[in-house]
Amino acid sequence: AQKITQTQPGMFVQEKEAVTLDCTYDTSDPSYGLFWYKQPSSGEMIFLIYQGSYDQQNATEGRYSLNFQKARKSANLVISASQLGDSAMYFCAMSSLIQTGANNLFFGTGTRLTVIP
């Protein structure tokens, strides 16, 4: 069974500083994908970044990077130069293909990030 663990219920970071949000996962699937989503207070889910299990390099998207350590089964999100607008809930998720070709996302419980001015 797939499982995503986010051990940090809440994090604080000073504006313009970098912050790392932790994510560990467990799966027996040989191939999988790892996602990070942002959920601001308005409630929508916003895709941030994706890492495939066979990707050799860590994924980056602007100020977001994913620190993927396959042997340790971790997929931490690094946000550089934090901005006030980064204050939100962040979810780590793992994709698992369902037989019909659909893609189930297993989510962690989330980390609430607060950026301090």
Added chain:
Amino acid sequence: DAGITQSPRHKVTETGTPVTLRCHQTENHRYMYWYRQDPGHGLRLIHYSYGVKDTDKGEVSDGYSVSRSKTEDFLLTLESATSSQTSVYFCAISESQGLGTEAFFGQGTRLTVV
């Protein structure tokens, strides 16, 4: 932004009544999903669809049914609502199969069962 509309956005209903939530997409994506979000659980898959009239159960499907008669609409029905189904419900869509396929989410529906 992906064209996904959930309706209603908020609903309060009484225990034992049927409730239907609607997800409408304008992207012509093949795959559609219903998730529920609860504190301490993240999002969990209820049901999904891989085509018109093709649906299957997710990990928390008990008490829910779905239907997809058109590509653009995916309905989630609570046959007899219970307080444990108080939650925020998200619809998601994805274009193709594959582990890296991004899912686009709707705005969510906050359902309260009293």
